[in-house]
Amino acid sequence: MKETLLSALRFRHACKHFDKTRQIPGEDLEFILEAGRLSPSSMGLEHWKFIVVRTPALKTQLQGACGDQPQLGSCSAAVVILAKKAELAPDSEYVRALLKREVPQAEYEGLLRFYADFAQRVDLVAWSVAQCHIAAANMMTAAAAIGIDSCPIGGFDPAAVREVLDIDGRRYEVALILPLGYRAQPQPARHRLPLEALVEYR
Ligand SMILES: Cc1cc2nc3c(=O)[nH]c(=O)nc-3n(C[C@H](O)[C@H](O)[C@H](O)COP(=O)(O)O)c2cc1C
Structure with a gap:
């Protein structure tokens, strides 16, 4: 088991x-997406949405939005x-529904108050992107475990990516782009x- 996981991480x-x-x-592809879905998220809010781009024309446009x-x-x-x-707004139906799953009923109102306070103190967008x-990471490891290659892409123009995919910027921040496929060149x-x-042990 350890070797299996390590060999995926090395691949x-x-x-x-x-x-x-x-x-x-x-x-x-579904196996990889399932690894994303099963990932942990702060307060269980599942901050992500996955758009799978397979159309060649859209991939070409995305390339343009990612510095070529x-x-x-x-x-x-x-x-x-x-x-x-x-x-992620504190009063949203989404937050109310997902936080409800997290705690027993007696603790729910307290958690909503905690979240409302938390939401005022943190940068919600940065927090959301961190969960994504x-x-x-889980999707990359899952892909590697079945011999599929990936490359995390943070080098993109967010406005251009939103335009290519017609994404509402008030609703979503582009967190990361993950191309998947099979390597054309040997691994460096x-x-x-x-x-x-x-590491420090204390
Ligand atoms: C958040 C994030 C953003 C990244 N963005 C890019 C990118 O835009 N283009 C790219 O070629 N690699 C990108 N990388 C890959 C890193 O450059 C790479 O993981 C690092 O150099 C270590 O190499 P390795 O992953 O091959 O071990 C990114 C990695 C992370 C984690």
């Missing part, structure tokens, strides 16, 4: 060029991860700091 890398001739089977990065045009599918914004990155050497440089 994953930021793939720069995908094999344009290979398409991800639908059931594999070739991953977008060559991938089999690009998952555009949107972070919820409007739905957790879903993205990986560079990581050693654990000793990163």
Whole structure:
């Protein structure tokens, strides 16, 4: 089990060029999306929405919105991860319904008050985007576990991405774009700091 997971983590890398001739089977795409859906989120608010882009013309337009990065045009599918914004307003039906699942009835009103206070103190959009990155990480690991490559793309023009996909910017922030497919080139050497440089036991 440990080796299986480690080999998936080692297989994953930021793939720069995908094999344009290979398409991800639908059931594999669903497996990857399911890994995103099952991800943890702060207060269980499932901050994400996934737009799966497979149409060649749309992928080409997305490439333009991502500084012409070739991953977008060559991938089999690009998952555009949107972070919820409007739905996170403290009085929204969405927040009320999802927080209700989190606690016993007796604690619900207290949780709503806590959330209303929290929402005033934090940057809700940054908080929402952070949750989406957790879903993205799980999707990348799930993809790697079944031999599918990915590359997280943060280098995009948000307004241009919104325009390509007709996304309401009041409702969603573009969090990350995740092209998926099969590598066209060998995996490059990986560079990581050693654990000793990163970990302190106390
Ligand atoms: C939030 C985030 C945004 C990223 N944006 C881009 C990007 O726009 N283009 C790109 O080629 N790689 C992007 N990367 C990939 C990183 O450059 C890459 O993960 C890092 O250099 C380590 O390489 P590895 O993933 O191959 O191990 C991004 C990674 C993360 C986590």
